[in-house]
Amino acid sequence: MPVSWWPIGLFFIIVAGFAATSLALSKLVAPSRHNEAKAETYESGIRPLGEAQQRSDIRYYTVAMLFVVFDVEAIFLYPWAVVYDRIGLYGLIEMVLFIVLLVGAYLYAWRRGALDW
Amino acid sequence: MAEFFITLIKIIVLFGGVLTVMAYLTYFERKVVARMQSRIGPNRTGPIGLMQPLADGLKLLTKEPFVPRRADKVVFLLAPVLAFIPALLTWAVVPFGPDFTVLGRKISMVVADVNVALIYMLAMSSVGVYGIIMAGWGSNNKYAVMGALRSSAQVISYEVALGLSLIGTIMIAGSLNLGDIIHAQQGTYVGFVPRWNVIPQIVGFTLFLTSAIAETNRAPFDLPEAESELVAGYHVEYSGFGFAMFFLAEYINMLTVSAVASVAFLGGWLGPAIPFVPAPINGVVWMLLKMSIFIFFYFWLRSTLPRFRYDQLMSLCWKVMLPLALLNILVTGIVKLFV
Numbered sequence: 001m002p003v004s005w006w007p008i009g010l011f012f013i014i015v016a017g018f019a020a021t022s023l024a025l026s027k028l029v030a031p032s033r034h035n036e037a038k039a040e041t042y043e044s045g046i047r048p049l050g051e052a053q054q055r056s057d058i059r060y061y062t063v064a065m066l067f068v069v070f071d072v073e074a075i076f077l078y079p080w081a082v083v084y085d086r087i088g089l090y091g092l093i094e095m096v097l098f099i100v101l102l103v104g105a106y107l108y109a110w111r112r113g114a115l116d117w
Numbered sequence: 118m119a120e121f122f123i124t125l126i127k128i129i130v131l132f133g134g135v136l137t138v139m140a141y142l143t144y145f146e147r148k149v150v151a152r153m154q155s156r157i158g159p160n161r162t163g164p165i166g167l168m169q170p171l172a173d174g175l176k177l178l179t180k181e182p183f184v185p186r187r188a189d190k191v192v193f194l195l196a197p198v199l200a201f202i203p204a205l206l207t208w209a210v211v212p213f214g215p216d217f218t219v220l221g222r223k224i225s226m227v228v229a230d231v232n233v234a235l236i237y238m239l240a241m242s243s244v245g246v247y248g249i250i251m252a253g254w255g256s257n258n259k260y261a262v263m264g265a266l267r268s269s270a271q272v273i274s275y276e277v278a279l280g281l282s283l284i285g286t287i288m289i290a291g292s293l294n295l296g297d298i299i300h301a302q303q304g305t306y307v308g309f310v311p312r313w314n315v316i317p318q319i320v321g322f323t324l325f326l327t328s329a330i331a332e333t334n335r336a337p338f339d340l341p342e343a344e345s346e347l348v349a350g351y352h353v354e355y356s357g358f359g360f361a362m363f364f365l366a367e368y369i370n371m372l373t374v375s376a377v378a379s380v381a382f383l384g385g386w387l388g389p390a391i392p393f394v395p396a397p398i399n400g401v402v403w404m405l406l407k408m409s410i411f412i413f414f415y416f417w418l419r420s421t422l423p424r425f426r427y428d429q430l431m432s433l434c435w436k437v438m439l440p441l442a443l444l445n446i447l448v449t450g451i452v453k454l455f456v
Binding site for chain 1: 127178179185186201209228229236262269273276287288291292354357362428431436440453454
């Protein structure tokens with residue numbers, strides 16, 4: 001069965017068009033009064049201190065790494081789930097092996113404290 | 118050519134419908150939360166406040182769109198658009214009712230009937246994260262950066278749980294197409310209990326619901342916008358229509374997960390026939406009814422539960438939901454093979 005993706009492309013054009021038009025419209029009808037204090041970064045009314053774009057906590061990075069591992073796993077499971085009816089016991093054993101391997105890595109990450117916040 | 122115009126009409130109806138429903142969602146939320154707190158809620162604009170969403174929209178449109186001096190201008194302006202577009206594009210694959218025939222032409226109630234609809238939806242929701250992180254980084258504001266980091270870490274964590282919780286329903290349907298998933302839920306158990314996935318997949322359903330709330334940054338998992346500590350999170354610096362786009366995206370995402378929950382676990386547009394109502398409209402009515410249950414549940418949670426702590430949020434996802442989701446897949450596989 002051929003799948004047509006072009007309706008999504010058309011939808012994208014319409015949505016992007018809407019976003020662009022409404023932003024332009026807002027630019028047109030809204031006032032624009034420049035003011036030094038207004039252009040300052042908002043920091044609860046206090047003078048901004050230093051930069052915001054700086055080094056952040058390593059744990060966000062760990063989460064991103066874990067995400068890659070487990071989301072790729074989920075992606076592997078999707079086609080498996082679709083054809084599961086046809087591959088039966090063989091598929092189940094294969095997937096148990098796959099998940100056991102992953103759970104090993106998962107337990108390692110847990111014990112090393114990667115999941116603690 | 119006729120095909121093109123039918124699709125165009127479908128897109129325009131869907132687009133208008135989603136935006137209108139989303140606008141009234143804000144009204145509905147304020148009313149529900151108000152009632153739960155013994156208040157009245159908006160009631161001044163139009164009869165019983167029904168013009169409130171329109172007034173809000175006009176107000177946001179006429180507010181100054183404004184870029185802070187230290188912000189990265191391109192990233193800052195692009196971010197709301199990047200959050201908004203994928204939120205709406207997801208709707209292209211959601212079926213609203215059974216196919217019907219008009220003038221001898223078969224029309225399906227879905228814009229793009231693709232075979233990998235579920236993966237497409239998850240992919241689109243991942244793209245939405247870019248909007249958030251760009252908004253935070255581009256604003257060059259400490260609250261915004263923190264909100265964006267928290268939000269993206271939360272969204273990607275729960276995306277894993279969300280993706281895994283849906284696998285059980287895919288195994289039952291043997292397809293990633295949302296229409297096929299609905300068709301697999303036709304019929305009844307013991308004569309009267311509908312054959313919806315929520316019964317065999319109750320664990321998956323609970324996991325999905327929890328991670329969907331975290332995925333859309335809603336209370337009690339609304340840490341990215343925790344107003345008591347982060348003011349507003351990643352969209353602190355946005356005003357006017359840039360802010361409106363983030364708002365639109367957030368509420369449309371709420372609608373999206375409600376739609377996925379209805380399709381994957383509550384049988385989508387399946388439902389008993391309502392007398393004197395043609396089948397396609399009947400389907401749409403059931404679909405919307407099921408979605409509104411989830412929407413109401415969102416508001417109910419918001420006015421009931423306090424916010425989680427961030428460490429609780431993360432360990433709930435990685436230490437509880439992830440193993441449970443994997444276990445659910447294994448059990449589903451074994452049950453499907455041997456029972």
